Amino acid sequence: MRLLVLGGSAFVGRCVVDAAVERGWDVTTFNRGQSGNGRDGVEVVLGDRLDPATLAPLRERDWDVVVDTWTGIPRAVRDSAAALADRAGQYTYVSSRSVYQPPVAVGADEAAPTLASSPDAEDGTYGEVKAGGELAARRAFGDRALIARAGLVLGPYENVGRLPWWLTRAARGGPMLAPGPADLELQYIDARDLATWILDGAERGTSGVFNVVSPPGHTTMGELLASVVATTGGVASLRWVDPEAILAAGVEPWNDLPVWIPPGHPYTEFGLHSGDVSRATAAGLRPRPVDETVADTWAWLRSIGGQPPHRGDRPTVGLDPEVEARILETAGAA
Template sequence: MRILVLGGSQFLGRAIASHACAGGHDVTCAARGLAGPIAAGARFVRIDRDLADGLAPLAGETFEAVVDVSRHPGQVRRAVAALKRPGVHWTFVSTISVYADNRIPGQRADTAPLREPVTADIEHSTEAIYGAAKVACEQAVGDDAFICRAGLIAGPEDPTGRFAYWPARLARGGEVLAPGSPEDAVQFIDVRDLAQWIVHAAETGLTGIYDGIGPIRTRGEFLSECASALNASCTFTWVDRAFLEAHDVRRWAGPRSLPLWLPLPDYAGFLTRDTSPARAAGLTSRPPGDTARDTLLWLRANNGPVIGLTSDEEKDVLAAWHARDAENMRP
């Protein structure tokens, strides 16, 4: 097939292009060329989607499938107007941040309520309006497309450094600060599994709205499977939300965070989505240990980014936790 990836110069877009090339497809990646190189074997076309005529370099070309990873409603509207034609399979990569309710576990893509979309005059997304902007993007694409709402994407080439915290930390071994309880849920998707499914969707003409995220595991299983795949010798000290927050350990991502941790019950629905429809439609997931091992190999070979608590910050929180235990044991 002739496949156009709008993007393709970083992480998921590049993985999609790479997987499509490996499957023998004729792949074009269209971007500004700022984020990074495109996949080997793909053709690069330079475009700027923020300009009114920014898609002109693609004029006259025909594609059987288009994959768009944009988060900006203006970019999506212009792409739909210029390139979406009957018979062209269209994939829009969205996000589970479109959902209005993060508390209720087990929600499904086809029934869960969405946030209000941003208004039609909003061209660009920001972190503050990311989910609402993606709702507007989805609406601009229409309901004859494959809308893939990704959960946290992990694996080699991740520019965020979020998932990478865990393989990097586990590989050091020793006492590991673990958030919440070993029974809490964790859910994410390996970038290569998501890319494979998106190419599969184009090949098979899959349409509809799905969550693109892997199976739910407990955090205890996740950490021990990853440690075991890395041959790391770790013990886990589970520390509750109140203590973490009192010691300025932050949620999800960024400096001083424990990545992939979200406070419960506020986010009990965010990492517990029902992905049985996606699985029935062909999404498969490799074991988390494989993702952890390959992420670590990539980090080491490329000096890739890792965010989260530093080693000293983790030690300080653990020391405070043990001091509290000792205090509590005093007669």
């Protein structure tokens, strides 16, 4: 298979490249070279998605599949997809479940209403620009487009910092705030499982729109944090605190305490841990156990000195240690 990855040097794109190389595919990446390149067996073409003139070399060749991980304004997807429509068999756009219009019903599938957007949009929220990217890919490739609406993405190479923050916090040791309830169901996808599913879909010619994330309850907050503590050597001790006490301290779910959205919080209207994934499961999605994702992320984090890369377009996540200490003391959990 001749694969072109638009991006390919960070997180999901890197996982797609790694998985394709392991399959023996002919892999080319197209990016600005700012996040580092150099994997053996991968051809690198330098260019800027926001400058359509740099796409010219891509029009001179044919590709079996294109994978696009762009997260910015939709016109970059519009221009790339239009340039490749007659040169590629399939176009896979890695989108997000953030495209859904809130409130998202529990158990909502791919037919749920999405945010208004346009392939020509020059700005917008994360969900809106992703929705515009979907429209751009589908306009150029029609039924040859595969739209992978990923949920929360974790695993090695994560450049948002969610799981790395929990691992770093646990490695610091001592009493560790664990936001309840412990049986809170979580829904996420390991970037490597997302990559595998995308490449399998390319081989099968899969097209259409899919929620690509684990089933709700694939793990829980309790299972995730227990794995984090065990993986980092067991030097932290979990102190479970009810959501009310945490929220009363001004803590922002999802950002201050990554992954966590307590029952009844306004953020639940985005459906981040309650989506229907039966289509992707039927199409071969097989999420790995949470312990494997945690262990491999910790191994990667240690291999790079413990400081993960961070995307400039995302806020820094994690709870201030002083705030954590106050909550534990107030709740009598210190």
